[in-house]
Amino acid sequence: MSVFSNPDAKRGAVPAAAGAGAPLAGLLRLPNDRWKPLEIVFWLLPVASYFLFPDYLVLISQIMIIGLFALSLDLILGYAGIVSLGHAAFFGLGAYTAGLLSVRGWGEPISGLLAAALVAGVAGLIVSFLVVRGQDLARLMVTLGIGLMLFEAANKAAFLTGGVDGLSGMATSPLFGAFEFDLYGKTAFWYSLGVLFILFVGLRRLVNSPFGLSLRGIREGGKRMPAIGANVDRRLKVAFTIGAAVAGVAGALLAQTTQFVGLDVLGFPRSAELLIMLVLGGTGRLYGALVGAAVFMVAQDYIAGLDPAYWQFYIGLLLVLIVLFARGGILGGLEKLVRLARPGAGKEGA
Amino acid sequence: MVGNLIGVLFDGIAYGSLLFLISVGLSVTMGMMNFINLAHGAFAMVGGYVCVTLLATLGVPFLATLPLAFIAAALAGLVLERLLYRRLYKASHLDQVLFSIGLTFMAVAGATWLFGPTQQPVNLPDWLRGQVHVLGLDLGTYRLFLIGVVVLVTAALVLLIERTRFGARIRASVDNQVAAEGLGINVSRVFSLTFALGSGLAGLGGGLGIDVLGLDPSFPVKYMVYFLLVVAVGGAGSIKGPLIAALILGVFDVAGKYYVPEVGAFVIYTLMVVLLILFPFGLVRRKA
Numbered sequence: 001m002s003v004f005s006n007p008d009a010k011r012g013a014v015p016a017a018a019g020a021g022a023p024l025a026g027l028l029r030l031p032n033d034r035w036k037p038l039e040i041v042f043w044l045l046p047v048a049s050y051f052l053f054p055d056y057l058v059l060i061s062q063i064m065i066i067g068l069f070a071l072s073l074d075l076i077l078g079y080a081g082i083v084s085l086g087h088a089a090f091f092g093l094g095a096y097t098a099g100l101l102s103v104r105g106w107g108e109p110i111s112g113l114l115a116a117a118l119v120a121g122v123a124g125l126i127v128s129f130l131v132v133r134g135q136d137l138a139r140l141m142v143t144l145g146i147g148l149m150l151f152e153a154a155n156k157a158a159f160l161t162g163g164v165d166g167l168s169g170m171a172t173s174p175l176f177g178a179f180e181f182d183l184y185g186k187t188a189f190w191y192s193l194g195v196l197f198i199l200f201v202g203l204r205r206l207v208n209s210p211f212g213l214s215l216r217g218i219r220e221g222g223k224r225m226p227a228i229g230a231n232v233d234r235r236l237k238v239a240f241t242i243g244a245a246v247a248g249v250a251g252a253l254l255a256q257t258t259q260f261v262g263l264d265v266l267g268f269p270r271s272a273e274l275l276i277m278l279v280l281g282g283t284g285r286l287y288g289a290l291v292g293a294a295v296f297m298v299a300q301d302y303i304a305g306l307d308p309a310y311w312q313f314y315i316g317l318l319l320v321l322i323v324l325f326a327r328g329g330i331l332g333g334l335e336k337l338v339r340l341a342r343p344g345a346g347k348e349g350a
Numbered sequence: 351m352v353g354n355l356i357g358v359l360f361d362g363i364a365y366g367s368l369l370f371l372i373s374v375g376l377s378v379t380m381g382m383m384n385f386i387n388l389a390h391g392a393f394a395m396v397g398g399y400v401c402v403t404l405l406a407t408l409g410v411p412f413l414a415t416l417p418l419a420f421i422a423a424a425l426a427g428l429v430l431e432r433l434l435y436r437r438l439y440k441a442s443h444l445d446q447v448l449f450s451i452g453l454t455f456m457a458v459a460g461a462t463w464l465f466g467p468t469q470q471p472v473n474l475p476d477w478l479r480g481q482v483h484v485l486g487l488d489l490g491t492y493r494l495f496l497i498g499v500v501v502l503v504t505a506a507l508v509l510l511i512e513r514t515r516f517g518a519r520i521r522a523s524v525d526n527q528v529a530a531e532g533l534g535i536n537v538s539r540v541f542s543l544t545f546a547l548g549s550g551l552a553g554l555g556g557g558l559g560i561d562v563l564g565l566d567p568s569f570p571v572k573y574m575v576y577f578l579l580v581v582a583v584g585g586a587g588s589i590k591g592p593l594i595a596a597l598i599l600g601v602f603d604v605a606g607k608y609y610v611p612e613v614g615a616f617v618i619y620t621l622m623v624v625l626l627i628l629f630p631f632g633l634v635r636r637k638a
Contacts, residue, residue, distance in 0.1 A: 083444050130627055136443040137386060138626055141582040144575055145626070149619040156612065268571070272451055279448055313459030319452030323445045324437060 042287065046193055057185040063297045064192045065253045070277050070289035071203055072246035077275075078284030079207055080239040081219030082131060085140050085271055086147025087247055089127075090120040092266030094248025096154065099167045099261040107173035109256050113195065116252030117245040124244020128237040144268070151266040167261040181257065188257035195253060199246055204286060206242070215239055216284075276315060279322055282329030291330055357488075358605050364493035366600020367500035368562055370593050372555035372573075373580040374507065375548020381587020382524045383439050383541060388450040390552055390577050391570030392457035397423040397553025398565040399461065402470045412475050416499075416557050423553020428546035435545065436538070454570045461567035472560040492561055499558060503551070508589065520544055524587055579618075583625045585632025594633055595625075 049060055069091055076082050094116035101112050130142045154161045161167055174180045179187045206212055218225050218232050225232050255261045264270060273296070281292020304311040326333060376390040397419035404410040404418060430453075438446055478495055481488040511517035522530040523540045531537050556565070563573065576599070584595030599618060606617030625633075 077444070083447055085447070130623065134626065134631070137380070137578075137582055137586070138631075140386065140443075140447065141575075141578055142623060142626055144578070145619050145622045148575060149616065149623070152615050152619065156616075275448065275451070279444075283444075310459065312455050313463075316452040316455030316457075316459065319448050319455070320434070323441070323449040323452065324434070327445070 039287075042290075043197065050189060054184075057189045059297070059301060061185055061189045061192045061257055062254070063294050064189075064196045065250050065257070066274075066277070066297060067290040067293035068192075068196045068199060068253065069247055069250035070274055070281070070293045071200065071286060072243045072250065073274055073278050074283060074286055074289040075203060075207070075246070076240055076243035077278065078286075078288070079212060079215045079219065080236055080243075081215075082236065082240060083136055083140050084131075084143040085268070085275070086143035086145070087243075087274055088266055088268070088270035089143075089147040089150045090124055090244040090247035091251035091254075091270065092150060092154065093123055094120045094251030095255040095261045095265045096161060096167065096251075097248070098252035099170055099255040100160070102170040102172055102256070102259075103167065107171050109172055109175055109191065112172075112256060113249050113252050116248040118248075120248020120251070121241050121245030124241040124247075125237065127244070128240035131240055132233045132236050144271075147266065147268060147271055151263070151268070154263055154266055161261075161263075164263055166263060167255075168259075170255065170259040170261075172256045172259055181259075185257070192253055192257060195249065199249065200286070200290075203246070207286065211235065211238070219284075273315075276319055278329075280318070280329050282331035285331055288329055288331045295330065358608050359601060360489055361493060362601030362604035363597060364490075364496050364600070365562060365604055366597040367497050368555055368559045369576055369580055369600055370596035371500050371503060371558070372552045373577045373592050373596060374504075374589060375545075375551045376577055377581045377584065377586050377588065377592045378520070378524075379545055379548050380581055381585075382520070382544060385435065385439060386443050386446045386450070387435075388447060388574055388578070389453040389457065389570065390450075390549075391573050392454055393423045393427055393549040393552040394556030394559070394573075394577075395457060395461060395565070395567075395569045396426050397556035398560050398569065399465060399470070400553070401557035401560060402472060402565060405473060412478070416554060419557035420550040420554040423556070424546040424550030426553075427549025428542060431542050431545040436541070439541075454574070457570055458567050461569075465567070467567055470560065470565040472565070474561060496558060496562070503554070504589070504593070507551075511589065516540075516543070576618075579622050581632075583622065583629070583633060585629075585634040588634045591632055591634030598625075 046060065046064065050057070053060065069087075072090075073084065073087050076084055076087070097116040097119045098112040101107075101115055106112065127142070127146055130146075131139050134142065155163055157163070158165075172181050175187055175191055179190075181187045181191075207215070214225065214230050214235055217228075217230065218235060251265060254265070277292040277296040278289055279292070280296055281290065282288030300311065303314065322329065328335070372394045373390070375393075376387060379385055379387060400419045400422040401412075401415040404415045405412060410418070434449075434453075438449055441449075474492060478492045480491055482491050482494065483489075509517075511520060519530070519535050519540050522533070522535055523537045523544075527537050530540075556569075559565075563569070579599060580592045580596045583599070584591030584593070599621070602621050603615075603618045606613065606615075610617065
C-alpha cells in the first residue's frame with residue numbers, strides 16, 4: 001500500500017490534538033466526514049474522461065499530477081495559512097529522487113514514490129523550522145530563497161542532475177511488475193489517478209480531523225490558538241512537512257510517467273503557477289486545487305500554443321481580476337451562486 | 351591581492367548602493383502600508399526602458415534621461431496606486447502577493463511585446479566610461495558616478511523625511527495611521543505620494559542600473575528576490591536598515607561571483623537564509 005505520509009500524518013495529528021486536552025471520548029469519536037454525492041460524481045469524472053478522451057490521456061494524467069501538487073499547497077496555504085513561494089522545491093526534490101533512483105537502476109515505481117516522499121518530507125521538516133520563525137514576509141523570503149537555492153544547486157550539479165539538459169535515461173519498471181508504462185499513457189493514467197485518489201482520501205481525512213480544524217484556527221487567528229493550549233509551531237511544522245512530502249510524490253509521479261526530469265521542475269515559475277491554480281480553483285477546500293489545476297492546464301494547452309508571451313499576460317490579468325473581484329476562485333463563486341439560488345443551503349463540495 | 355580585494359569591495363558597494371536606491375521605496379511602502387509588493391521591480395524596469403528609448407531614438411543626453419526615468423516611473427506608480435493598490439491595503443498578504451505577481455507577469459509580457467525579448471544596450475557618454483586612478487587604484491568611472499548619485503539621493507531623502515513637514519507626515523503615517531488621521535493628516539494622499547516617490551526612485555535606479563544589472567523583460571522577476579531581500583533583511587519601514595542590508599548583499603554577491611564563480615548565486619541565497627534566521631524581523635526594527 002502506498003498510504004505513506006498518511007500514517008505519519010495521523011500519528012502526528014492525533015497526539016497533537018490529545019495535547020489540547022480533549023477528553024478520551026472525543027478522541028475516539030471520528031469527525032463526521034461522509035462523502036457527499038457531488039464528491040462521488042467528481043471522482044467519476046476522470047474515470048469517464050478515460051473513455052471519452054482517449055487521445056488526451058497524457059494531458060489528463062499531467063492535470064492529475066499537478067492537481068496533487070496543488071493539493072499539497074492547499075494544505076500549507078489554504079489550511080495552515082503559510083504563504084509559500086518556493087513549493088516547487090519539494091516537487092523538484094521528489095522528481096529528482098525518483099529520477100535518479102530510476103537512472104541508477106532502481107525503476108520500481110511505488111518504492112520510488114516512497115523514497116521521493118521521504119526525501120521531500122525530510123527537507124520539508126528542516127525548512128519548516130525556518131518557516132515558523134518569521135511572519136508572512138520572512139516566510140515568503142525563506143521559501144523563495146530555498147526554492148532558488150535548490151534550483152541553483154541542480155543547475156550547477158550537472159554531473160548528477162544533467163543540469164540544463166535535464167535528467168534523461170530513466171526507465172520505470174512495470175507497475176506491480178505487471179503493467180508496463182505504455183506509449184499511450186494508459187498505465188500512467190491509472191497510476192496517477194490511483195495515487196492522487198489515495199492521497200486525497202488521506203488529506204481529506206486529515207483536514208476534517210481535529211488537527212485540520214486547529215490548522216484553520218491558526219490561519220484565522222494565530223495569536224489566539226496558544227491561548228486554548230494549541231502548540232502552533234508544532235502544528236505548522238507537521239502540516240508543512242506533510243505538504244512537502246505530498247509535493248514530492250507529485251514530482252516523482254511526473255518524473256516516472258514522463259521518464260524525464262527537466263530543470264524547470266524546481267523553477268520559480270512553477271511555484272508561481274501553482275499558486276495561481278490554487279487561487280483560481282479556490283483555497284482551503286481541497287477540490288479547489290483539483291478544479292484550478294484542471295482549468296489552468298486546459299487553458300494553457302489551448303492558449304499557450306498561440307503565443308507564450310500572451311499567455312503570461314492573460315495569466316497576470318486573470319490573477320489581478322481574481323484578487324480584486326473574485327476571491328474564493330471558481331468554487332467560491334459556485335458556492336455563492338448556490339447560496340443565492342437556495343437560501344440556507346449547505347456548503348457545496350467538501 | 352589586496353588591490354583585488356579593494357576592487358571587489360568597491361564594485362560591491364556600487365552594486366549595493368544601486369540595490370538600495372531601487373529598494374528603498376519598497377521598504378517605505380512595505381513598512382507604511384504593510385503591503386508586500388512583488389511588482390516593485392517593474393517600476394525599475396519602466397525607468398530603464400524610458401532611459402534606453404530616450405537615449406537611442408531621441409538622442410537625449412544620458413544625464414537628462416535620469417530625471418525623466420524618475421518621473422515616468424513615479425507617474426506609473428501614482429496611477430497604479432490610485433487605481434489598484436489602494437484597494438488591497440487591508441487585504442491579506444496572500445492577496446497582495448498574488449495581485450503583485452499578476453502585475454509583474456503583465457509587465458514582463460508587455461515589455462516583451464513592446465521592446466522584444468533581447469537585452470537592451472546602453473551607450474554611456476564618454477566621460478562615464480573607462481577607469482580613474484585614485485590613490486593607486488583603478489576604479490570604474492561609472493561605478494564611482496553611481497555611488498555619488500546614490501549618496502546624493504540618500505542625503506536628499508533623509509533631509510526630506512527628517513526635516514520637512516511632508517517627511518513628518520510620512521513618519522506619522524508609518525507609526526500610527528489612525529492617530530495621524532485624527533491629527534488632520536490626509537493619510538491616503540501621503541500614501542499615494544510616498545508610493546509615487548518610491549516608484550520614482552526605483553525607476554531612477556533602473557535607469558542608472560542598465561549598465562550594471564542589464565535590462566530585458568525578465569528584469570522584474572530576475573531581481574525580485576534581491577529587492578525583497580534588501581527589505582526583508584534590512585527591516586521594512588526604515589532607510590538605515592535597507593542601506594546596511596543592500597551594502598552587505600552587494601559586497602557578498604560581487605565577492606561570491608568573483609572568488610567562487612562555480613558556486614554562483616548560492617552565496618547570496620545562503621546569506622539571505624542565514625540572515626533571516628538570525629534576524630527574522632530585519633536588522634533594524636522600526637520603533638512603534
